[in-house]
Amino acid sequence: MNPLELFKSIYDNEQDKTDSINGQLSLPIGLVIVLSGVLAFYIEKCPECKLVFEKEKIDIWLTVFVLCLFFLLLFIIRAIYHLVRARYKYKYAYISDPEEFSEYIAELSQYYSGQGLDPASAEELISIDLDKNLVKQYRNAALINQKNNFSKMGWMHKAIDSIVIALIMLGFSLFPFYKISKKENPIHRIEIVNKELHQ
Structure with missing residues (x-):
């Protein structure tokens, strides 16, 4: 393999690799969108995303859920940052276009013709x-x-890596969220008790 074939092969391989990387980015981007949707759902459905103190006792399930929510948000943000860095602000190099090559060949032809060389040698x-x-x-x-x-x-x-950790946090958050969502609302309980007392 001569030098031209060698470096052309390396150049073409890097071009193919660029297309492959850009294609592979679609899956992480899709996962980040899904994770962001789940996070928005959690924030909307969670009765209150803060630590609850009842008689100096912490609600353990809500505490675990909020911690999972915090780390889920943190790693979603990290993943978005890494994806932006992977996608933008890269300047790729390319060989000259046909017009530039034509001008270069014309300049060489003019130069060698001026040297008095015969057409075959030029x-x-x-x-x-x-x-x-x-x-x-x-x-x-x-x-x-x-x-x-x-x-x-x-x-x-x-x-x-950030997406994998975010998915783990999502998995950890499912059971606490289930426990929180199944808890009976104390206001409703009081209303039910009051109705029973007045009957």
Whole structure:
């Protein structure tokens, strides 16, 4: 494999990797949206998201639930931050477009014609120079894109770690939420007792 084929292969591989990473980001983004929806549901349905003190005694289930809710929110925010870092502010490098290559070839052709070379020799030298230029562009672009992809993968893995922890917190919160939601409202209990006393 000559240098041109080698660096072109590396460049194409990094381009494919970029598309793959961008595609993989859709699942974490979807999970964050779902987790945010669950968090909104919890906040709406929870009778009161704060510690309750009754005769100097803490409501243990509400305490556990609020703690789970806090960590769920924390890791959702962390995941969003990591996803933003994985998605935006990356400048990828590309080789020159066809028009720029045409101008470069025309400049080389004019230069070698001015040197008094015959067309066959000039064409051979143009081909050599063009290959060297392509090798340089592929190498530089592949290096930049490789660094970008490595950074994006790192941020994406951090986002996934945060999402996994958020899912664990969601799992821990289910039973406390169930216990809280099943508790009888004391106001309703008082109303029922009062009605029974007046009958």
